Amino acid sequence: MPKGQGTAAVLLPQRHLLELLGLMAAAALLVARLDLATLAAGLGLFLWGMSHLEDAIKRLSGGTLDRWLHAATRRTSRAIAVGALATALVQSSSLVTLLAMSFVGAGLVALPAAIALLFGANLGTTTGAWLIAGFGLKANLAQYAMPLLALGLLGSRLLQGSRAGIAGLLLGVGLLLLGIDFMKLGFESWQDDLSLDGLGGDHLWHWPLLVMFGVMATVVMQSSHATLLITLTALASGQLPYLPALAIAIGANIGTTVTAVIGAFGASTAGRRLAGAHVIFNLITAAVALALLLPLAGLVDRLAVLLGLADSAWPLKLALFHTLFNGLGILLMLPWIPWLAHSLERLFPDPVRVPLAQARYLDANALQHADTALAAIEQECRRLDRRTYHLLASAILVPSAEAIGHPPSRDVIEAPITPEEWPLVNVRYHEQIKPLMAEILDFYSRIDTPLTAAQQARLEALYARSLRRVEAVRFGEVLQRSLLRHAAPTSPLREAHDDLRMALAEGLNRLANAPGDRGIEAPLEEVRRHWQHELAERLRQRRLDPWLASSLMNDLHQASRLTTALTSPHDADA
Secondary structure: OOHHHHHHHHHHHHHHHHHHHHHHHHHHHHHHHHHHHHHHHOOOOOOHHHHHHHHHHHHHHHHHHHHHHHHHHOOHHHHEEEEEEEEHHHHHHHHHHHHHHHHOOOOOHHHHHHHHHHHHHHHHOOHHHHHHHHOOOOOHHHHHHHHHHHHHHHHHHHHHHHHHHHHHHHHHHHHHHHHHHHHHHHOOOOOOOOOOOOOOOOOOOOOOOEEHHHHHHHHHHHHHHHHHHHHHHHOOOOOHHHHHHHHHHHHHHOOHHHHHHHHHHOOHHHHHHHHHHHHHHHHHHHHHHOOEEEHHHHHHHHHHHHHHHHOOOOOHHHHHHHHHHHHHHHHHHHEEEHHHHHHHHHHHHOOOOOOOOOOOOHHHHHHHHHHHHHHHHHHHHHHHHHHHHEEEEEEEHOOOHHHHHHOOOOHHHHHOOOOHHHHOHHHHHHHHHHHHHHHHHHHHHHHEEEEEEEHHHHHHHHHHHHHHHHHHHHHHHHHHHHHHHHHOOOOOOOOHHHHHHHHHHHHHHHHHHHOOOHHHHHHHHHHHHHHHHHHHHHOOOOOHHHHHHHHHHHHHHHHHHHHHHHOOOOOOOO
């Protein structure tokens, strides 16, 4: 066994052993401390509920959320407002962030508009703190959670389609409420045993440490809501002083950037730019909030008086502080959005040259939601169409610039043909079409988000259209071989082949400028009828060899199959 493999074989069991020991130690601690077990169970239920809630919203939105966010990016102010409202409704800034990255990666929106949407999502996520502080910490949530859990569990088993999405929504909300209730019980059991008054922040270096605690908690749990839940429940039960709680809330804001950074690893250049904007905004906002922590806390106290909040309403004050410093960050960064977008475009430049067959829009982030996945795959299908049209122009021995760029002329068709100058279709297919097709099929296979009937039909139409493009190329490959064999000006088939090439070149030009145009079949059908009659006359007059006549009939048939593959009635729908 090679040395490297032996080392890996030893390290792998050691890692598994350490993981097992860690789980056993955690289990022993939770069994020994019921209060810790209650706290951990509440956190787990809360995170599980967030997952169910996000999945249910994806299923129920049916593309509505995507189209809503897409329409909102036309103006900066609207993008911020809709980003905040969408995040408040779905209670997931991560979902809105990933959707924005998908839009940018798919080329659907410009970077400045997506940055504004991201700013709004940061503001919208503060509503979670308000809901927990204003409702979750006061009511007996278990009595609401149990009916929702029962309905959600039964519905998810018995219902299908959108009704199953409603059941998932009920289940997610029930788990959230039950998780909050368990967290409250866990902290209340520590009432007499533990106090965190030592985190009073008397020293300057306390604040960065508290911010780092908020960052790490959010990174570990992958949810700023979970970090705020812990902070708010500890604050409400008297386990955590007020000012340290504010510093932890700042850290939770920074921790949300981890989702964007992780998503950027599989994103396009545009997606990485948006992730960079997310990190820069949150870092600047956190730095300003930390530097102005005491003045902002004083402002919160004055606003609390105006709002009629009690002096001891610490959780609601924390929620107000959370909203205040995120709003302040937006006001500070709003005038700099164009500059920020320009700087990120320079920091993350586009690739100098993207290989023809390489996908540009199939980001992993686009798989997060149905419409972004469909938009990405449709963009690549359009690129596949263009590649196919150019390759088919080569198949009929016409320069693509003369067929795709503008309507073909008869002089180009009748020009001398040098067979050696034309690359074989099969070679170019393996260089330009097949690799891109493989990426499209791989992306298609990884789409596992819930789809509406209309979305499923659209996806299947795109998939079928891609396969027909490959089929058309195969017909073009057969046709090219015959055209090259009879390319000489003196060939008995040259006149018929020129008519056939002219009809196909006109069709490719129409398709390139008006996708889905079924009018390309008419010129070829006219050529086919003319030459069927002409072949009969020439055979009767013995002006044409029957062997060559059968070759021409086969070429006309291949050309008809090619146009049929390009003009399926479902292509317009796709």
